[in-house]
Amino acid sequence: MLISRTPPALGGGRVGILTVLLLLASTAILNAAMTPAPPACGKPQQLNRIVGGEDSTDAEWPWVVSIQKNGTHHCAGSLLTRRWVVTAAHCFKGSLNNPSQFSVLLGAWQLGNPGPRSQEVGIAWVHPHPVYSWKEGTRADIAVVRLEHSIQFSERILPICLPDSSIHLPPNTDCWIAGWGSVHDGVPLPHPQTLQKLKVPIIDSEICGRLYWRGAGQEAITEDMLCAGYLEGERDACLGDSGGPLMCQVEGTWLLAGIISWGEGCAERNRPGVYISLASHRSWVQRIVQGVQFHGHSQGSRPSGLRTRGYRAAQGTPVA
Numbered sequence: 001m002l003i004s005r006t007p008p009a010l011g012g013g014r015v016g017i018l019t020v021l022l023l024l025a026s027t028a029i030l031n032a033a034m035t036p037a038p039p040a041c042g043k044p045q046q047l048n049r050i051v052g053g054e055d056s057t058d059a060e061w062p063w064v065v066s067i068q069k070n071g072t073h074h075c076a077g078s079l080l081t082r083r084w085v086v087t088a089a090h091c092f093k094g095s096l097n098n099p100s101q102f103s104v105l106l107g108a109w110q111l112g113n114p115g116p117r118s119q120e121v122g123i124a125w126v127h128p129h130p131v132y133s134w135k136e137g138t139r140a141d142i143a144v145v146r147l148e149h150s151i152q153f154s155e156r157i158l159p160i161c162l163p164d165s166s167i168h169l170p171p172n173t174d175c176w177i178a179g180w181g182s183v184h185d186g187v188p189l190p191h192p193q194t195l196q197k198l199k200v201p202i203i204d205s206e207i208c209g210r211l212y213w214r215g216a217g218q219e220a221i222t223e224d225m226l227c228a229g230y231l232e233g234e235r236d237a238c239l240g241d242s243g244g245p246l247m248c249q250v251e252g253t254w255l256l257a258g259i260i261s262w263g264e265g266c267a268e269r270n271r272p273g274v275y276i277s278l279a280s281h282r283s284w285v286q287r288i289v290q291g292v293q294f295h296g297h298s299q300g301s302r303p304s305g306l307r308t309r310g311y312r313a314a315q316g317t318p319v320a
Helices: 012-034 205-211 282-288
Strands: 064-069 072-079 084-087 102-106 119-128 143-147 174-179 196-203 225-228 245-250 253-262 273-277
Touching: 064 084, 072 102, 072 253, 084 253, 174 253, 196 205, 205 225, 225 253
Parallel strands: none
Antiparallel strands: 064 072, 064 102, 072 084, 084 143, 102 119, 119 143, 174 196, 174 245, 196 225, 225 273, 245 253, 253 273
């Protein structure tokens, strides 16, 4: 901005100052207008859906990302902002100090055909929860991932909301999982590796605790875990789905209720999927991730259901 240095005319000092202030205000307004606000979280822009199938539709879950290790799908994650992804901490076991091995693929519906609108970004660093013990099936299996640079939002790449304090998920609430993991134990998702989805009801924590009972003082289901799935088995997450989202819809908006963490086998009877609850770690995520969006009930209504597909490993092994 050029400001005249010539002496002002009599009475012109205030006018000159006012002019400068108006110019500065106009510039600030223009700059603010040129900085786009992030899109609303949890709102897919694609309206067409396949009902009853396992393949998701393109752009149905625009926050689901593939975390790649040395160029191969390793885990899933969920996009929170232009610069942050949340996933399971165990996905980085033994590799925490080597972020260059990893990248994040966003906007890819089919891993075998990601398309020109997908984006692949390196990982700057990984921040696991400080109390995670790096042992299989333990509490606080959550990490936030800082991308090397900000990504561009599109209809295929959008953030998901975190649940605010008004959200409670009673048993039998229908939610969804999604991922590119195995379709059965030892059976990888076939080409073109289309993102899978599965509807899973929330299971009462006391029931789940009894199913995974290991003896007095050895509770497998900790206070920050959620269980979801089917006691009869047959439908579940599996190997390669770790870190992916457990998503519940509240008043038309998708919330990240949990993160796929562990289980015993894939789709085995009385061995439902175990997820890390975002409600338990909401404050921790908020302290690290600037700009994360929250959503809850406007008038106390209960969440409605969703869908996706799953992961897991034998003997309580987290599925990476």
